[in-house]
Amino acid sequence: MNQQDARTSLDDIHRLQDRTREQIVRQSFALPRVVISALGLFIAFAAIDLPRPWNFAFLAVGMVLYAGVGIVYEHRASVCRKVTSQEALFHGGLLACIMVAFTIGRIAAFALFDLPPHGLLSQAAAGAIVVAVAYVAATPVNRSIMKSIVRQGGGAA
Template structure:
């Protein structure tokens, strides 16, 4: 094996690693998953407008749906790899942003006297999450690429 052959093999390995990272970043932001996530955001938020014994009742069934979606996502994915700590922090940050936006928008909707403030907030968050997923995908792809160069 010559040095050119070794370099070509190494370049091929790096190219395949980049393909794997891109597929990994792309698979979590496919259209069906984004639409299901937006629907779940709306349902959880809107459930807080239900009468007292039922308010927030959708949290447990939708948590089960999230777990089911996660299992299906992991089983059907073309690329399987363990997420890094930074990638998990990214997911927690996005969840924190959604919870903060829910709290702020709900408070604003209640202050304006909206009859169903949480449903309105859920609709706004669900609609904003659709284009927001494109931004999150771009940020996540950059994060995965950066982590790949590191390790």
């Protein structure tokens, strides 16, 4: 192997690493995954104010949908890798932001629309709408944060 072949091989490796990193980001926040996850979040958070047997059932369905879509997408992913601590911290922060959005939506529903605290159309349902819309709307920001995490070397395949 001469120096030119080695340089060409190294350039190919860097090009393929960039393609792999782009695929990691693309599959992490694919549109169907984001929409189904938002639906799961909506179901789970809207169920909080329902009567006793229904709140647990819908909360479980929503959380299974939210977590299940992530598991299915990661299982079927074309690029598999270990989760890094930076990525786990990012997803933990994302869940904290989701809880803050729910709280803000619930308080706003009470203050602005005087929605009741229990029932089908309640403060929790309004907060769940805020969560679902915010989750979908924040996808470009989440993608860019994930891209920076992966580019820092935290997402090598």
